[in-house]
Amino acid sequence: MYSLEGKKVWVAGHRGLVGSAVSRRLASENCEMVAVDRQAVDLTRQVEVEDFLAESRPDAIVIAAARVGGILANDTYPVDFLYENLMIETNIMKSAHETGVEKILFLGSSCIYPKMAAQPMREDSLLTGPLEPTNEAYAIAKIAGIRLAQAYRKQYGHDYISAMPTNLYGPGDNFDLNSSHVLPALIRKTHEAKRRGDEELVMWGTGTPRREFLHCDDCADALVFLLKSYSGHDHVNVGSGKDISILELTELVCKIVGFEGRIRHDLTKPDGMPRKLMDSTRLLDMGWKPTTALEDGIRSTYEWFKAREAEGLYQS
Numbered sequence: 001m002y003s004l005e006g007k008k009v010w011v012a013g014h015r016g017l018v019g020s021a022v023s024r025r026l027a028s029e030n031c032e033m034v035a036v037d038r039q040a041v042d043l044t045r046q047v048e049v050e051d052f053l054a055e056s057r058p059d060a061i062v063i064a065a066a067r068v069g070g071i072l073a074n075d076t077y078p079v080d081f082l083y084e085n086l087m088i089e090t091n092i093m094k095s096a097h098e099t100g101v102e103k104i105l106f107l108g109s110s111c112i113y114p115k116m117a118a119q120p121m122r123e124d125s126l127l128t129g130p131l132e133p134t135n136e137a138y139a140i141a142k143i144a145g146i147r148l149a150q151a152y153r154k155q156y157g158h159d160y161i162s163a164m165p166t167n168l169y170g171p172g173d174n175f176d177l178n179s180s181h182v183l184p185a186l187i188r189k190t191h192e193a194k195r196r197g198d199e200e201l202v203m204w205g206t207g208t209p210r211r212e213f214l215h216c217d218d219c220a221d222a223l224v225f226l227l228k229s230y231s232g233h234d235h236v237n238v239g240s241g242k243d244i245s246i247l248e249l250t251e252l253v254c255k256i257v258g259f260e261g262r263i264r265h266d267l268t269k270p271d272g273m274p275r276k277l278m279d280s281t282r283l284l285d286m287g288w289k290p291t292t293a294l295e296d297g298i299r300s301t302y303e304w305f306k307a308r309e310a311e312g313l314y315q316s
């Protein structure tokens with residue numbers, strides 16, 4: 001067990017979907033939070049990370065900072081996804097080693113597994129086959145991060161662990177239609193189509209791929225659980241255990257938003273992995289479980305989106 005009591009914890013990427021959820025969750029632990037904005041410390045720059053850690057001296061770090069995006073962004077900007085993620089994770093782990101950080105939780109993603117991995121995907125299917133081409137760059141950076149954490153454990157005995165969340169969503173998500181993941185994109189597109197009185201909604205791809213979704217607050221709870229109770233070499237899957245086809249998801253969002261038009265497929269856009277459902281047995285066996293049903297989570301995220309839209313945050 002790792003006690004967070006009185007510890008200084010740095011959530012790198014505290015403004016993001018996951019980082020903000022982890023920060024909310026850590027508020028109920030008796031620990032001190034450290035935070036820094038990208039304007040003050042660019043995590044792709046080693047010297048800035050070194051100086052920040054030498055000065056702030058956290059005891060534990062959650063690496064929720066990363067270059068993140070949906071299928072199109074991943075496919076269009078492979079250099080950015082590979083380079084920035086490699087830099088962020090290596091800079092943080094190296095500086096943490098030099099300043100004696102006790103514990104690191106590194107975050108990867110379900111895209112690390114082979115495109116044709118047996119479903120549900122177990123932790124030991126890593127590196128057993130070719131990756132999905134649309135997110136290969138990002139996946140390679142994340143696999144390198146897992147291996148780097150394991151290397152620090154092997155060479156120096158450091159308690160660096162890795163968690164692999166499934167597709168996440170919730171308040172604070174990215175609703176930009178070019179760079180977002182499918183759920184925030186569908187919420188925004190359906191809402192705007194309804195407001196304009198459109199007869200159809202355009203979704204990407206065939207709709208046959210299947211994805212597993214987990215609310216960011218469930219994910220944050222699992223991450224804090226792992227931070228406190230897990231100290232192993234192997235990475236741990238973090239999922240909800242249920243998947244849904246993209247067409248079914250689109251129909252669910254239409255129901256929640258109240259859009260009654262047709263659904264049209266844009267087949268110029270990629271489908272990506274045919275199925276991504278994780279086997280989270282290891283985490284469940286440790287005693288953790290998710291609490292937010294997908295429909296409830298989409299409803300509350302839609303309310304969050306509408307409130308931000310009313311503030312003028314999203315202009316269509």
Ligand SMILES: NC(=O)C1=CN([C@@H]2O[C@H](COP(=O)(O)OP(=O)(O)OC[C@H]3O[C@@H](n4cnc5c(N)ncnc54)[C@H](OP(=O)(O)O)[C@@H]3O)[C@@H](O)[C@H]2O)C=CC1
Binds near residue numbers: 065109
């Ligand atoms: N979203 C998802 O569906 C999934 C996410 N994950 C993992 O969870 C982690 C967090 O993802 P998520 O919260 O969705 O991503 P977000 O894009 O919402 O947040 C990423 C955060 O990282 C910060 N950041 C990025 N680059 C830099 C940089 N160069 N210097 C300083 N800060 C930087 C961003 O800062 P700023 O606010 O300034 O932009 C932002 O706060 C990632 O490791 C991702 O792989 C895993 C599975 C699924």
Ligand SMILES: C[C@H]1O[C@H](OP(=O)(O)OP(=O)(O)OC[C@H]2O[C@@H](n3cnc4c(=O)[nH]c(N)nc43)[C@H](O)[C@@H]2O)[C@@H](O)[C@@H](O)C1=O
Binds near residue numbers: 069134166186
């Ligand atoms: C978390 C994960 O996220 C990415 O992988 P992904 O799961 O394929 O990403 P996605 O959420 O963007 O799409 C899921 C499915 O949904 C379809 N789809 C329909 N309509 C829209 C749409 O409007 N927008 C988007 N983005 N997708 C749409 C889309 O065509 C695809 O079939 C990674 O690259 C990878 O980096 C990663 O780790």
